[in-house]
Amino acid sequence: MILYALPISNFCSKVAIVLRHKQIPHQIIPPPNGYGSPEYKLVVPTGKIPGLVDGELVLSESEAINEYLEEQYPNPVMLPGDPKKRAQLRQLSRHHDLAVEPIIRSLFGQVSPQTRNTEVLQNKAAELQKQLNMLADLADPQPFLLTAEMSLADVGYAPTLLLGELMWECFGMTWDLPSQLQEWQQALWQVPAVAETLREAREATVTWIASKQG
Ligand SMILES: N[C@@H](CCC(=O)N[C@@H](CS)C(=O)NCC(=O)O)C(=O)O
CATH class of the missing domain: 3.40.30.10 (Glutaredoxin)
Structure with missing residues (x-):
């Protein structure tokens, strides 16, 4: 493969x-x-x-x-439960793809200081906060979003939240993950497959951000 x-x-x-x-x-x-x-x-x-x-x-x-x-490859299972549970897991994964991620992506053009606009950043940061609060409302951390083991609902958020955190640092803005999601993020980052993938993602992202600072 x-x-x-x-x-x-x-x-x-x-x-x-x-x-x-x-x-x-x-x-x-x-x-x-x-x-x-x-x-x-x-x-x-x-x-x-x-x-x-x-x-x-x-x-x-x-x-x-x-x-x-x-x-x-059903083991380990990453879409567990009955059809209702599986539908809820899919909803959270779509929430990443369609609501949270596009807000962060829309700010790629702001990483370069020459094209940065404070008003745009503030509006997008407020939109992101709303979507993360919505995620906190929809989730029931156990410690993963709706499950005891990492599921397909969790995996998109790991790299996207890291990307957001690094971009917010570059913008000089405070990254504010809702408190109900903080233990979830810690648990997620400790999964070996996540830790390995985020190590590479962090290095690539830090290099990209540095290349845009002129
Ligand atoms: N909805 C797609 C998004 C993937 C995506 O946006 N990939 C970008 C790179 S990060 C890409 O390939 N862009 C080229 C294009 O859209 O033609 C997915 O979930 O895989």
Whole structure:
């Protein structure tokens, strides 16, 4: 199994965590000539990362990839419970992809001081706080969002919250994770697959931020 990925991409980290946690034999390699390149599109037609190749199967979209990995390699289980529980777990994963992550992504252009706008930063920070408070309301940390063991609902948040924290530091803003989520984040960061993936993500992100400071 090959995962086309870069350590700077939080969506790639979301998949790398699952591959590592499930101890699925795999190789992680960068997309040839970068994502979006004609060479990469010959292998993964969308041109996006993460891209998974498993024999004949070629997949994009972290959510589709993670659910495929869960179905092919059910141990350890990462989407447990009855249909109601599984639906709630999927909801929290979508909350990451559709509500929390896009706010942080929308501030990539602000990492360079030349293009920074304080009003935009403050508005986005307030929006993010609302979405994190919503996550705290929807979750029931045990210590993972809705489960005793890490599930597919948790994995997207690990790299995205790290990315947010490093960006907020660069913006000189206080990173304020709701108190109900703090133990969850500690537990998450201690999972070996998460710790290994975040080490690489942190290094890539710190380098990226430094490169934008002129
Ligand atoms: N919804 C996608 C998002 C992945 C994504 O945004 N990947 C970026 C890099 S971080 C990318 O490949 N962008 C190139 C493009 O969209 O053409 C997922 O969950 O995998």
